[in-house]
Amino acid sequence: MQRLLDIVFSGLALLVLSPLLVPIALALRLTGEGEVFFIQQRVGRGGQPFGLYKFATMLKNSPNLGTGTVTVKNDPRVLPLGRFLRKTKINELPQLLNIFKGDMSIIGPRPQTQRCFDAFPARSQAEIIKVRPGLSGIGSIVFRDEEELMHASKEPERFYDEVIMPYKGALEEWYVAHQGLWTYLAAIFVTAWVVLFPESRLAWRVFPQLPAVPPELAGAV
Known part of the structure; x- marks a missing residue:
């Protein structure tokens, strides 16, 4: 059922x-470095890599500059x-497009680069690859201001590896254990809600049994 809904929802959304998408593609072609899409290898279902599509927002050589595949606030x-x-x-x-093709689902753990995937605890890695990665999901709803959190740390990469990713891994494990049609539809609704109301705590009311927030993130997620 979820795969059928993915095909229907993604096809309708593209249409x-x-x-909106066509003018943005033209604007990107005429500005910056002239690139429209950025295709990056991410870890997918079964641990298999796939090419994830994004609009190009960074310099072409970004993975080899600065913090690599980790993006911080005000990243130059x-x-x-x-x-x-x-x-x-x-x-x-x-x-x-990835969803329509079957690489991803609308809801699931956010697909990570290999470097970021490796920052998950081993138990989280084993659970995450059991399902299709998602355009949105519990981890991305809770960590919608991830770059802001890292910016507030004196050691952003260490904070990412030792605080953010272990907790995000626990959230993604929770999703895998509780996946189903209700979770899928509720997560779509909460995603839309927090885009409109970024300070909302709705996720904690809709999913009250989410893993407890660690002390280092208290008040921040």
Whole structure:
């Protein structure tokens, strides 16, 4: 049922959003470095890599510059138009193509680069690869301001590896254990809600049994 809904929802979304997606593609072609899409290898279901589509928001050589595949607040590698696309999450919309193809689902653990996937605890890794990665999911709903959290740390990469990823892994494990049609539809609704109301705590009311927030993140997620 979830796969059928993925096909229907992603197909309709691509059709409805085409008046937005086409002008953005043209704007990217005419600005920055002239790239429209950024295709990055991510870890998918079964641990198999796949090419994830995004609108290009950063310098072409970004993975080999600065913090690599980890993006921090005010990252100098992000292009001017890219800042708007990242802030509004519009840069993620080309992943509707990944969903339609079957690489991803609308809801699931966010697909990670190999470097970021390796930062998950081993138990989390084993659970995450049991399902299709998602355009949104419990981890991305809770960590919608991840770059802001890292910016507040004196050692952002250490904070990412030792605090953010272990807790995000626990959230993704929770999703795998509780996946089903209700969780799928509820997560879609909560995703839309927090995009409109970023300070909302709705996720904690809809999913009251989420893993407890660690002390280092108290008040921040």
